Amino acid sequence: MTSTAPPTAPPGHDWADVTASESSLRRFLHGLPGVDQVGAEQRAASLGTRSIKTTAKAFAIDLAISMVDLTTLEGQDTPGKVRALSAKAVHPDPADPTCPSAAAVCVYPDMVATAKQALGSSGVHVASVATAFPSGRAAMDVKLADTRDAVAAGADEVDMVIDRGAFLAGHYQQVFEEIVAVRAACGDAHLKVIFETGELQTYDNVRRVSWLAMMAGAHFIKTSTGKIQPAATLPVTLVMLEAVRDFREQTGRMIGVKPAGGIRTSKDAIKYLVMVNEVAGPDWLDPDWFRFGASTLLNDLLMQRTKLATGRYSGPDYFTLD
């Protein structure tokens, strides 16, 4: 996976007329239907009142576990911690072989090799953040080197950050070209594009940046780094789910969605799954198309899973901390 050869179908080629110039790109993005803040938040809140019980809850919890990108992105990360996390991703509940594996382990590029070795052929992917995560403030060649480094070390998935400064300044083509270049640097690895919606702030911006990233060839669009508050929220994810739904309608291509940061409880995770189900549609209820970027969420899912199976709550001491 060290290839830097461009993908066979250049990303965004369907959109050549749209992305040809700064002004055509702006016209397109600003021509997307607006998002009414009150209405979007209300819709998200009303989906949050769905009552998911018994068999539906068991289904949702197992699905959520299989969608977790188990994440550690700390300066103090050690190879030991990454190995422990990897073991946990493969067997989240060592006592119960029916418990599904998580989707991926998400680490900094220098930990990719460690994670790759620990995960082996388990099927759990290694995701690496890149492009001067979390701020994205670096020269383009540094970002590309960061990406190639992660891919060379064995990353199956790359989580890049966009240049929020450029986006907010209206330099859409610059953001577009960066994503195209990083996608090329990813080779066979899958690209998730992080918007840091907490910095973009408006839902109109979230909708525009979603389309920008999808046209540029993102495999996944992702809310946040987890380093900025607010991180993932239900309404932001709602707007992104609407974007992938509309994009597939227009192009036939499916793009994944990953809310990250701030999702800590099973109850929260189930609200997201309900939203996926009713907004984007059941096709997205799959780890290939929806992920949770989270760390503490997994333990709560495991506790709820045990409770459903045994009828009893077990304490947090029965699940590993990382």
Add this chain to the structure above:
Amino acid sequence: MVSTGSTSGANVFEYAPAPESRSIVDIKPSYGLFVNGEFVDGHGRSFKTISPSTEEVLADVAEADVGDVDLAVKAARRAHSRVWGRMPGKERAKYLFRIARIIQERGRELAVLESIDNGKPIKETRDVDVPIAAAHFFYYAGWADKLEYSGHGTESLGVAGQVIPWNFPLLMLSWKIAPALACGNTVVLKPAETTPLTALLFAEICQQADLPPGVVNIITGAGDTGRALVSHPDVDKVAFTGSTEVGRAIAKSVAGTDKRVTLELGGKAANIVFDDAPLDQAVEGIVNGIFFNQGHVCCAGSRLLVQESVADEVLARLKRRMATLRVGDPLDKNTDVGAINSAEQLAKIRELSAIGEQEGAERWSAPCELPDHGFWFAPTIFTGVTQAHRIAREEIFGPVLSVLTFRTPAEAIEKANNTPYGLSAGVWTDKGSRILKMANALRAGVVWANTFNKFDPTSPFGGYKESGYGREGGRHGLEGYLK
């Protein structure tokens, strides 16, 4: 993991049944009338109230005859002249605050009972009807000692005869009783014959709040009882919410008397979607406008006027959204659309829908399985509707939307106003200036901008033309209960 349109398809997220428990409500086999602070037997016959979702008989309810109505009005008169009319506003407020708190405390009980008797989903009674009913009592409790600042005087009218519909039984009760009591009036209220149970539970709440006897009287019955109430000579004020037909009869019966009247009648609201609207939210607003409460809403957005340039896109999104509506058991917490309130109403909806088809409009219903028992109608839209169609002119009062298109704002205004009704309208656009222009031009009592079916006790509500007169809610709502 290839990013093509291929799908796994294996995952079906079926929501398991999530029924709200009925055990919190205690439905008695039979109910009398609530007169002078006590439940008494009526002298007339009785009638049965059923659950529209199952057709199960819930209870036997007394039908008040002319004599019963007279007793209730007398009790209200006594309570007005001896107690309530003289009580300082700040003392009246204490009772209203108490009632508001009890409504909140017994909220789940009221919500479950309302869902059972009316057929509307528990989600709605829990999140809309009951909280807003409590809010009305809180709001008007605050006015009771501040009437001198209302601009409408401080003197109560006396006895109010109030007749309410079956679509929002508890909420309409609170819209009627809260301002009347705050202003020092006493009331005789008749709930609709298909939905009397929450009003009778409210009578219990009045007892629990130690409300002086006779201040609130609840008499049950159908049209004859209502007629006896509004034509009773000792009633000072008639307040009615319901059909234009009955409203007209009431206006006739009180003509030539010195009774004050407010009427809140039917509607055929235009929900206008411009091409620059936030489309996903507009689709939510369309759904909420017509399928909220099974379309049993007098201010329902039953005519969708959509700008031609986005009509296809809006309709495609609307149909996709309608396919996710969950129709069924009103007590299931995931139900979005419940049962039609009565066999009679269902027949009317079916009849008008059949006429829509005969007139050449294209009918589409959301794919959904309807239960075997009870009264059900799938959420339905008609496209290719013109102003000349009956389904564009007559109030269907069900989950049926007529879709019309327009090209210019002037055409939208013309079509929206071309109706004998004028209760509400909706405008969807990202342009603030257009919202203001439309709001001025639309002859409707309520104009919602980028939302629909929003109710708040501080906001006046009422109609133009055949949608009635008088306002309920807000400071304006005091006018109808003060001299």
